[in-house]
Amino acid sequence: MSDNTKDQNTISRRNMLKTSAALAAAPMFFTKGAYAKDFTNNPGNSSTVTLGFNVPQTGAYADEGADELRAFKLAVKHLNGKGDGGLMNTMKPMNLKGNGILGKKVVYVTGDTQTKSDAARASAKRMIEKDGVIMFSGGSSSGVAIAVQSLAQEAGVIFMAGLTHSNDTTGKDKRRYGFRHFFNAKMTGSALGPVLKEEMGISRNAYHLTSDYTWGWTQEESIKETTEALGWNTTATVRTPVGAGDFSQFITPILNSGADTLILNHYGKDMINSLTQSVQFGLRDKLVNGKQFEIIVPLYSRLMAQGAGENLQGILGTTNWDWQLRDEGSKAFVKSFGTEYGFPPSMAAHTCYVQTLLYANACENAGTFYPPEVIRQLEGFKFDGMGNGETEYRAEDHQCFKDVLVVRGKQNPSSQFDLLDIVKEVPRSEVEYDASIFGGNLGPYKV
Amino acid sequence: MILEKKRSDLVTMILFSMVVLSMPIWLNPLGANYPDLLQKFAIFGIFAIGYNILFGLTGYLSFGHAIFLGVGSYTAVWSFKLLSMNVIPAVISSVILAGIVAAFVGFVSLRRSGIYFSILTLAFAQMFYNLAYSVLTPITNGETGLQLALEDPRVIDRLFSTAGEGLPSTELFGLSMSGYSGFYFCAVMLIVAFYVSLKIFNSPFGLKLKAIKSNQHRMKYTGYNTRPYLLTAFIISGMFAGLAGALMAVTDPLAGAERMQWTASGEVVLMTILGGVGTLYGPLLGVVIIKYLENIFSAVNEAVLQTFFDFLPSWLQDTMVVIVSPFVGEGWHLTLGLMFMGIVIFLPGGITEGFQKMKKRFFTKENSESSNQEGK
Known part of the structure; x- marks a missing residue:
């Protein structure tokens, strides 16, 4: 018995030496891989760039999540120059070339937020720490959006919010690294x-x-x-x-x-x-x-x-948007989404698709993936042809301003998708408000 | 004899520390060596170890341990908000507060045993969860979750420095608590927790707890009042859970009420049973398996499967993808469920029992004392 113990002891001593040597090396090796570069998850010389799509696949908002994911996949396809190009044909001004982002092919990873802040942050952290995403997007719950947005700020990775409608997202909880195309309460x-x-x-x-x-x-x-x-x-x-x-x-x-x-x-x-x-x-x-x-x-x-x-x-x-709008952008998006999946997109899908393109375009404009430069490109960016008329990303709170649709449930729907009547397109000027009313602080460009 | 025991404890501790601290290396081939998941392994390891002190030793099945996890998290975040971003006050206050709450919950629940105890703890869990969502929203911030803000007072930090431009991050005397340093902090805590658990398992106190499990009536007839021991075990395991909750906030300063939901309590029961109830290592094995499934399996989508089965002819590749895809991605719960069923049916003692059986088969000459502790 005592012999046995001794034996074990010697083994462990040898093991300990080996492991401690490996351990001493480990932290340096890993930190170098992840953090010692000029910014988080710099794609560097890699031929691809990874985006993360973090959507609710289970829970009360799962339907929206599924549609968002479809839109993200479509956006990646279009960015890589496949498919019919969708909104890349109508977006103005646009610098996208259909060869990925800055010449790098776009690949993506997905995650399930479970509509819970904890799970969403865990999933986003996995994307940032393991998969090396340069930008992540998604949504359907403002609680989640706000939670991952502050994570984005800490990590220095841009978050392009999907469906989130709370005033707080671009109000008291706004962040420099978070952007919202969707409208708010x-x-x-x-x-x-x-x-x-x-x-x-x-x-x-x-x-x-x-x-x-x-x-x-x-x-x-x-x-x-x-x-x-x-x-x-x-x-x-x-x-x-x-x-x-x-x-x-x-x-x-x-x-x-x-x-x-x-x-x-x-x-x-x-x-x-x-x-x-x-x-x-x-x-x-x-x-x-x-x-x-x-x-x-x-x-x-x-x-x-x-x-x-x-x-x-x-x-x-x-x-925020409806597939029955008749402008060029909406028509192009409905057509390309319909060809891909066989039914029209939801407004959640629309905002996620647009957000992905906007990010990619900002990178092209900046000529780099370096987040502070990309953020400066997005702030105050004015664009058109994305389905909501003339739109502006307000620099003060990263909120998009555009027309809002008042709708009514249709009395006699002609198909299972034709369910809403547009009562009024409320022009942007009527829904604009002062950026300072909600307080909050965007925080620094460089983290 | 005693000396030998001490020495074998030492060996156990050294081996355990090595395994834990080298996780970033040996988990690399499994694709699990990124800080967030490693931190989760360590944190839920502490949670499960603490839970095992109650469930494994006394056999009292609590469905309310997420309460203490939540209390620990909220306390830690409030400590970050009010006192300092240093993790020491956060960890200490969380453990103490979780202990106090555990004393209260335990005092009431332990008046009953068996299924009644489980139901009482479940009721408490649901009550605390609903409190966090309703009356206590000024403290918990409800569904949105408690987060740090720029305008928090942080009185201790303000004594030494002025507030920076962005949100501060948690630190241990200047060492940032995110990424790998955060993992090593959690790992050290896990080793300490494991040491405490080891000591309790081998102590006369632990023996009394085991006696309660095997036959509480007989123990009472011999003149022992069992309740103080039970309450102590309950409080200790609550404090472990509080520590785990605090570490969750340390590595990610945000606390949400879903941490207190009964499903979170159920998860730790699953982890413990999956790994092996009443064994020292079992709960940790359960933690690694469940967290791995949750984080890695749930992220496998069809595209990943396509590349995985790339070596097959294309028709077979497509069929395999169709067959496997319900079990990965959002279907990871299905895989977990099947695995759990298999283990409960074939290895009631958890994976640890599987190892023991294997050991028995291959080293039959070693007459193991069939240490099947969970019995029934």
């Missing part, structure tokens, strides 16, 4: 206000059901601000957990609250469930104080309309 409020006044008058009692996280909070705040400016009352604001599934316990109190308008600050499967249940509870057939009960879904998309079916008919909301 404040803009939704500004765009929706006049339409609500016209359709529902100036004396209503609104009841909010709100997803309990940053996006829900800021949307509730913005919509409340808008409706109260119209003269509406806010009866109550109730917070619901994300991914609740069953909303009946939240809907029953509305029946006796005296409210005549329900505002659903929900998104994805949450919105599909809460809306369907509201309709099942007979809210829309009710008359309160002599007024027809109305439901408003401030942010919705075609994907959600598909899920909610006829329950969404006649309901007002806003979207």
Whole structure:
């Protein structure tokens, strides 16, 4: 027995020497590989450049995530000069050449955010530390977007936010390394206000059901601000957990609250469930104080309309983009997405595709992948032909400003995709606001 | 005899330290040697080791250990916000606070045993999770998660220097706690935690815990009051979880309520059972397997599979991709589930039992005392 122990001891001593020598070398070797270059994940002389697409593949926003991923793949295809080029034919001004980015072929890695901040950061960290991505993108939850955006700043890798609608993303939590093409709750409020006044008058009692996280909070705040400016009352604001599934316990109190308008600050499967249940509870057939009960879904998309079916008919909301827009850019994108996948893209897909192209174009303009230079190219960048008319990336908060669509669920849809009527295209000037109202600080260029 | 025991402990510790500290090297061929995953291995290792002190030794199945993980994380982030970016105050305060919460939860839950205990802890977990989402949002920031901000006071740091332009990062006296240095910090903590666990396993206290597991009634008849021992074990394992939570915040200063969800508690149960309940190394094996699947397997997409099966003729390549793809990417849970079923059915003692069986088969002359601890 004691012999045995001794034996083990000698082995371990030898092993220890070997391993400690290897260990002493290890940290230097690895840090050199990852961090000692002039910036994080510099592609250097490599013939490829890696982008990371971090989308929810499971959870309440999985449908949006799947469509985003399709758009990313399409964007990579177009950047590498395959396919019909999509928006690269209509984007102005544009420096892309269809040979990748700065002559390097674009490859990509994917990850699942699970719509959870922790999982999203773990996945983004894997992309940055293991896969060596130079830029990553994705979204569908503002909580996640904000969490990974601050990671982007720490790591010095640019994050091109996908679908995120919270005011905080480019407001109090804005970051130098984070960019958002999508519109936000404040803009939704500004765009929706006049339409609500016209359709529902100036004396209503609104009841909010709100997803309990940053996006829900800021949307509730913005919509409340808008409706109260119209003269509406806010009866109550109730917070619901994300991914609740069953909303009946939240809907029953509305029946006796005296409210005549329900505002659903929900998104994805949450919105599909809460809306369907509201309709099942007979809210829309009710008359309160002599007024027809109305439901408003401030942010919705075609994907959600598909899920909610006829329950969404006649309901007002806003979207960032819709495939039925008739401008050159939208037509080109719908055509190329449709050829690839056989159905029209959602607004989540659109914003992700555009973000990828915008990043690639900024690299071409800068002539380098060095993030501070790329960021300077994106800040204040004005472009057109991407489906939203003339658009500008505001330098002060990295928020894109463009027209916003007010839409309504179609009464008699002609196909399973033709679900929204565009009520109004609200021009950019009406949704613009002062960048300083939300506070926040972008932080340094160089990290 | 005692000296021999001490020596074998020393050997165990040295071997263990070497294995842990050399993870960046031997995990390289598996594609898992990047800092974030290595940190996860070490952090969840601590979590599982601590959990094993309760579940492995006393047999009390807790479904609420994520509470302490969450408490540890929130405490650490608040320490970064209010006191200092140095990790020492964060780690110490997290462990203490997790211990206090564990004392409270344990005091109530340990009045019952068996399934009732599990349900009580599950109820506590759900309660804390919902608290974090509702009433406690000023402290936890709800679904968005608690994050650092530029305008945080950080009183201790401000005594020595003025605030920089960007967000500060966590540090240990100037050494940044992200990347490989963060991993080595976690690894050292893991080694310390393992040492504590080893000592407890071999101590009279550990023996009493094992006695509780085998027959609590008999132990009571011999005149022992079991509850103080159980409570101590519960608090210790809660403090381990608090340490793990603190380290999660150290390597990535953000705390979200989903860390306290019951699925997180379930995960550590899975890890422990997968590796081997009541064994020293088992839980760590479980951690490595589950975290590896979660991070590497979940990122395998069809394109990766295509290249993996490149050597096959193209029709076979496509068929293989079709067959395998439901098990990777977002389907990694499926792989985990199948694996878990297989292990529970064929190796109830976890992977460690598998190793023991293999050892028995190949070295039959060694009469192993069939140390099948988990019994039933």
